[in-house]
Amino acid sequence: MSAAAYATFGLAPAARAGGVLTNGVHRLHRDFMDFVVDGRPLLHQLSDLDAVSPLASDIPPAIFVTHVRRLLLEAAPPLPDNRYVIYGCPECEGLECGAVTAVIEQRGCDILWRDFAWQTTHTLDFARDGYHGVGPFRFDAAQYRAELARLLPPEGAADDSPPLLRRRVLLIGSRVAVLAKLAAALRTINIGAEIAADADRVPPTEIRTYAAVLFGASIAEHEKAAVRAAFGRAGAEPAYLDGLAPLVPVLVAQVEHALDPTPPEQRRLVRLVAADGEAGVEVASTCRVQLYAYRQDRLHRTHGRLVFEGLLEPGGHRIALDERATRGPSYLIARTLGSVLTTPTSP
Template structure:
């Protein structure tokens, strides 16, 4: 077992939601990831779509219970001193029973969790024997992450990072970040209504209004993204932007690109991304007249590429083009001509981020 120390910390992370090419929904989840030696641990599992147990959408008591399960003296929930490190972002269970689950099953396995042994070694805390688990015990040879860990943490540092998330004696529980909210500006027409319904379906609160200018400043500051409908003119847009500035809102403003709901959901997810410097998906562009997509990734991750367009009858068309793990660097991916003809757009998805790019002609 390693005798070298690793540092332990917690960093905000997001599992980006969306509407998939087949019409299925993928939940948006905000959570705390484990930072080992300053780097998010989940990023070392390149093809994994998962969240830690420390998800912000849990109630205060459930969140505190999940924090305690990561302390070695807590009651052990799994055999062999194993604890859940990452779980399915859709069902949060070891085995949800669904034949197609948007989380861990999306990499070719039954829905499950990543677990590890968490134990005390003197004053230290050790994480070891990482593996995928769908039943009572994992198969170490088949499902083990042999290149991950073991990690030895100083007990004082480890406990301090977790215990600051727990309520002190007689004190209220620490306040968790509020969930993402989107303000849609425009008439309550079919497009914005469908977009609001899709955002709520994946866990993003969405409200529609025709008058954001006279909204209270405290209310405006609650929104992470403001979406301008297609009927909003320059004067109305400028008035809203001024109201947001006066309210000192940090909301990102976007304009509807096309009446295609999955594309608009991707726009909202991109606007909600507050950590572009930490994301693995760095850049997406369409090159060579739309014949290729250029994708840049900072570290190995699974990338899904989807094309969106309107056909000659203004009907939305969505097609999945690419789905694979990419190594760090810049990659050129050929595009199907039929999928990007006319006015079209590309979306690139990883488990943590979404990018949107027009296909220039």
């Protein structure tokens, strides 16, 4: 087979965006390594699928290494007929919730991924449940193995060191009640969160574990500068966020966006703006998008509402907004399976 018939194989950081939804449901945040085939995330070819790869950062290190060795064909497949899990449920990873599986095999100097299917039991009806428009993909075995081997501990090291850092956020502010609710919501969706008045007393080893810092509305510019200086002295470069509003779902979405490790060019949700009673949404690939509107009334009660849900094609879209859901100071959250964006409904 000619070289032109080969696909390139890569890995890229990705996240399944968690969140606090209007009905009180919490969706877990999951960081994982996604498979990139010919420069495009494989997950994007499986339209409207809420799933993560087995290479997630929050599973025990030994299990993570086992998943890598399976993909390297150095460990037995977990399913009959030489089938391997490519994507699974982000909440429990149980097969009964459904998983994308594929046959992975070596043919000479090639690695072949073929016969992608949706599977909920150990038996499979491929004619009914197969992804007949996806694959097969033929990879150069040397390039494929070299990419996966980057995830393994150095030779001679134990398989018990975490492959990826846990995602954590430091909340800086004086409105402890709001920050406490925010920290509780973030922990519920699998994001570590701590509250502090400043960063002066945070040890450098701990400072380096934070991927983001969120400033409350009452923090002055000189206080923000002091926090940035403390992180700089520790050699850390987190994302810095100014909280949009004292609305927990909106702040959660801001943190989710800041913690998204997916390279910008591989994100599905590209842009979100709102003005004059409509939202502008741009997506990079076909995906289901949900728009939530949040506002706070004069009694400081939070009101949230789903104002749009639909499958959008690549490109820009204009969506009319319900005036009742966006009257007064209000905020929009756009969600798709791997991305989240926030914006005020007016400047």
